[in-house]
Amino acid sequence: MNVLLTHVDYIAAVAIFLVGLYILLVKQNLLKKILGLNIMETAVFAFIVTAGMTDNGVPPLLGPDAVGPFASPLPHALVLTGIVVAVSITALALALIVRVKRECGSVELNELGKVE
Amino acid sequence: MRKFLALVLIAALGAVLIAAVVNLPEPGTTDSPVHTHVSAGYIKGGHEAGGADNLVTAVLLNYRAIDTFGEVTVIFTALIAVLAATSLAGPTERSGTQNIDLKTTRVPVSPVVSFVVRLMAPFIATFALFVMLKGHELPGGGFQGGVVLGAMLILLALFSGRTDKTDDEELPPGLRNWIRAAGPLVFGALGLTGLVFSGWLFSLPDHPFWREMVMIGLELGIGIGGAAVLVGLFRALREG
Numbered sequence: 172m173n174v175l176l177t178h179v180d181y182i183a184a185v186a187i188f189l190v191g192l193y194i195l196l197v198k199q200n201l202l203k204k205i206l207g208l209n210i211m212e213t214a215v216f217a218f219i220v221t222a223g224m225t226d227n228g229v230p231p232l233l234g235p236d237a238v239g240p241f242a243s244p245l246p247h248a249l250v251l252t253g254i255v256v257a258v259s260i261t262a263l264a265l266a267l268i269v270r271v272k273r274e275c276g277s278v279e280l281n282e283l284g285k286v287e
Numbered sequence: 288m289r290k291f292l293a294l295v296l297i298a299a300l301g302a303v304l305i306a307a308v309v310n311l312p313e314p315g316t317t318d319s320p321v322h323t324h325v326s327a328g329y330i331k332g333g334h335e336a337g338g339a340d341n342l343v344t345a346v347l348l349n350y351r352a353i354d355t356f357g358e359v360t361v362i363f364t365a366l367i368a369v370l371a372a373t374s375l376a377g378p379t380e381r382s383g384t385q386n387i388d389l390k391t392t393r394v395p396v397s398p399v400v401s402f403v404v405r406l407m408a409p410f411i412a413t414f415a416l417f418v419m420l421k422g423h424e425l426p427g428g429g430f431q432g433g434v435v436l437g438a439m440l441i442l443l444a445l446f447s448g449r450t451d452k453t454d455d456e457e458l459p460p461g462l463r464n465w466i467r468a469a470g471p472l473v474f475g476a477l478g479l480t481g482l483v484f485s486g487w488l489f490s491l492p493d494h495p496f497w498r499e500m501v502m503i504g505l506e507l508g509i510g511i512g513g514a515a516v517l518v519g520l521f522r523a524l525r526e527g
Contacts, residue, residue, distance in 0.1 A: 174309045175309065177313045177314075178308055178309050178311065178313065178314065180314045181308035181309075181311060181314065182305055182308060182309075184308075185301060185304045185305055185308060186301075188304070189297050189300065189301050189304075192297060192300070193293055193294070193297055196289075196293040196296070196297075197289060197290050197293050221314050222311075222314060222319075222321050223321055223322075223326075224314060224315055225315055225316075225317050225322065226315035226316070226317075228315075230426060231329075231330060231333075231341070231342035231343060232340055232341050232342070232424070232425065232426070233330075233333060233334045233340045233341075233342060234340055234424070239330070240317050241330050241342070243321050243322050243326040244326060244329055244330070244333070244342035244343045244345070244346050245321070245325060245326045245329065245346060246321065247343045247346075248343050248346035248347050248351060251343070251347065251428075251430055252347075252354060252355070252358050254430075255358050255361065255362050255430060256358070256361055258362065258365075258517075259361050259362050259364070259365030260365075262365050262366075262369050262520045262524070263365050263368050263369055263372070265369075265524055266368070266369040266372040266373050266523065266524060267372055269372070269373055269524060270372050270373065
């Protein structure tokens with residue numbers, strides 16, 4: 172039980188990830204599927220940033236009078252890259268949904284199955 | 288049935304994931320691998336080797352510059368793909384689908400909201416520029432400033448450019464396309480400059496003044512290009 176308390180940050184990220192995955196699997200609306208994907212991405216970013224934090228740490232800004240312990244800069248840079256890629260994926264998916272709506276008249280998967 | 292299967296799958300996956308994360312080092316301890324390998328080297332030598340007080344910016348623009356170059360290329364490519372997906376010839380209106388005339392059914396903009404947005408816009412733009420210019424020594428950077436600037440422009444477009452499609456074409460299309468490509472172009476150009484002057488692709492100059500200038504140039508290119516790409520994505524999706 173103790174280990175669940177000390178790792179509660181990671182477990183919260185897992186919970187958010189599972190919420191997003193449930194939405195992605197169950198919802199029939201394409202827009203909601205994209206929202207679920209975004210929730211999953213957010214959970215992954217939260218997980219990586221949490222791994223880089225330090226107790227009583229400060230941001231990794233080296234000034235003349237900066238004293239540690241510093242948070243790890245590498246996860247932040249990686250997550251920044253990840254966020255940009257996530258934005259690109261979301262935008263492309265939304266554009267494809269616009270296209271699907273224009274061609275088939277619906278964004279519901281169970282209705283799209285009936286379109287010839 | 289679908290919900291039940293999804294819940295079973297999620298319960299199984301959740302059990303596996305939680306069993307995995309509780310075996311990781313406790314978050315916040317300084318002796319975990321995320322703090323002891325490359326990050327320790329970045330913090331120790333980051334000011335000299337990375338050339339920026341903000342170590343996240345140093346990692347982005349110096350240690351992992353090729354990665355960041357790929358990043359600006361990705362977002363620019365996403366804009367091209369979105370423009371292609373929304374503007375290719377096709378049936379624009381399918382007969383039989385409901386066709387609401389958006390222009391007549393829109394609620395008119397509240398004058399209070401419109402005034403406040405226009406009042407705030409210069410301050411938001413100034414803040415975005417500050418975040419870009421000071422990104423190498425304070426929290427911030429090109430991408431962050433670009434997102435603030437892009438959000439401000441999208442907010443303005445929501446309130447001023449919605450009556451007529453043509454009246455928010457402030458920039459000539461040629462110039463607009465160059466600004467949208469500013470991120471990859473500036474980054475590539477400055478990377479090649481590094482190859483010419485110090486022999487390494489994407490390396491920064493040794494002289495502190497020129498190093499700072501190159502970093503500010505990179506941040507401005509990433510930020511302004513990123514903001515233009517965000518606005519382009521918004522407009523492509525709105526008009527599509």
